Amino acid sequence: MKFFNTYTRSEEEFTPISGNEVRIYTCGPTVYNYAHIGNFRAYIFEDILRRALKYCGYNVMQVMNLTDVDDKTIRDSKAAGTALDAYTKKFKDAFFQDLGTLRIEKAEFYPEATKHIPEMISIIKILLEKGYAYVGEDKSIYFSVAKFANYGKLARIDMENQRAGVRVKTDEYGKDAVADFALWKIWDENDGDVAWESPWGKGRPGWHIECSAMSMKYLGKTFDIHTGGIDNMFPHHEDEIAQSEAANGCRFVNYWLHCEHLIVNGQKMSKSLGNFFTLRDLVSKGYSGREIRWVLMGTHYRKKLNFTLEACAQAKATLQKFNDFLVRLYSVKNSSAQGDSAGEIVRKAADSFKAAMSADLNISEALAAVFELEHEANKLMESGKMGSGGAAAVLGQFKDFDRIFSVFDVAAADAGSIPAEITTLVEERISAKKNRNYARSDEIRKELQAKGWMVEDTPAGPRVKKIA
Structure with a gap:
């Protein structure tokens, strides 16, 4: 180091x-x-x-x-x-x-x-x-x-x-x-x-x-x-x-x-400017400890950190996105899906992450390794190429990231994982859309709703959520 x-x-x-x-x-x-x-x-x-x-x-x-x-x-x-x-x-x-x-x-x-x-x-x-x-x-x-x-x-x-x-x-x-x-x-x-x-x-x-x-x-x-x-x-x-x-x-x-110092909205924190926050102030505004942790750790320690409430809102959205990603991974892991073991992308992420944290705690490069693994794993899931073993490997690497970051709550995502039959329907819908069979795609969406699930199409792929 x-x-x-x-x-x-x-x-x-x-x-x-x-x-x-x-x-x-x-x-x-x-x-x-x-x-x-x-x-x-x-x-x-x-x-x-x-x-x-x-x-x-x-x-x-x-x-x-x-x-x-x-x-x-x-x-x-x-x-x-x-x-x-x-x-x-x-x-x-x-x-x-x-x-x-x-x-x-x-x-x-x-x-x-x-x-x-x-x-x-x-x-x-x-x-x-x-x-x-x-x-x-x-x-x-x-x-x-x-x-x-x-x-x-x-x-x-x-x-x-x-x-x-x-x-x-x-x-x-x-x-x-x-x-x-x-x-x-x-x-x-x-x-x-x-x-x-x-x-x-x-x-x-x-x-x-x-x-x-x-x-x-x-x-x-x-x-x-x-x-x-x-x-x-x-x-x-x-x-x-x-x-x-x-x-x-x-x-x-x-x-x-x-x-280095923390500043708020580009200014020194002070009560007279109304930009002075204790942790309790932020929690009372609806932000969780892990969301605040994400903001406070996201800038290298030797650089000034400009803290904003907008950054907290972005952290909430980012961590929700990661949670949805992990839920999808658990769904693949718990299925019998055959496919890519994800060994190469996991090894690359693990090596890059450790090298970054060993280099004066280079948080930017470490986060880049995390986002790159998420991106590559999403590509495998979207194409239907991710195997259950590969999903397990990616989940294991995110647990490894959390040894330092402590924000992803990987194990908790298993409780929100999607049943195998729902995953099968989602994968069939992806295939139907690729083949321009939009009628079948709509039928599957309705089937999912009848079973208590909704699917949202996002740039990162379909996001599946249980209907409250």
Whole structure:
């Protein structure tokens, strides 16, 4: 497999640290509100990555953190008049429900920041001992970016033109405000009752130290892949690298994979523009998790994804078309039809699909392999050349596609498959139309209706449905 490593800005052959084992850390949600579709664009990318690695034979250990203490969770829990734990639990529960809706495989670990405070304190102690951290005038502990020679390498920041000694206590800040960042924030009245005891006094961790502590605990000091949205590159990931490598004296991560932004109708998503959607908003509009998944996975992760409601409607139609196709395949499979084994078209699709997913998750080429197989299989069915064994082979390949895509629901299509006698009539009607015997074609249509089935002629061939 090959991946584009953000750290080197180049595509590299993927080589895990330990044989067939791949250890991944993915930046999870800050649980101060419901996750929005921009967040889920990243989580779908990470799910496709995880599934593709497993598809290619790797064993995956994935850690996704839950940020349940930071500036935003404290701010909003106070505004709601609710204790931090109770406030964030609602959104943790909602997040896991949303993962299920989108068919995102569960990671092996979901560590919560509030349950790993001792690990964070241990790293801060090491950084102080090594001289990378210091106590600020406000008694908080800060990391000195000037002391870490490689600071700025991930985000490509020119450190020579930065002012030394500037400090920032907030969790988020821009590239134009590079500063010594907070590792431990001494308690103030804005924190309310959110605080832990430490050697430096009562306080709470900075956002960036949380991920270093949790990744190290579950994946070790150096691991294979770190993922996240492009917006996390700076300051979050840059600061993670600095504090982790300074504390441990070794490389933090071998491959950095970043997902581009999601925009809505060509614009940045915002509540003021009325184009801000949570997953629940879209479900309430009548779209299913698999339809939304289809839209979110359909653009390569390193390209901006322009999300529209029209794309959701198109996804609904596309997946219905695939469902009808699979139902037809099951009807042929369950018949005694003799004909093409479909071995060649299935082998070609399988090879193309795996090659695409191994090439930095080339989703466009992978989807092209899927559509090509559908097209070729439809041609065989329309001409009456598809054998029952061939239909079974194509169905098996679509199950294989779903190991990564998880949208086709191949087994469920069997419940809607068409009885053999109906399939025979449909095939006879196809033959009658080819021979211009339109009277017989109309008779068969009426016979089908009498048996509770309707047939629609489409460019892709006849579509047969049970009459409700």
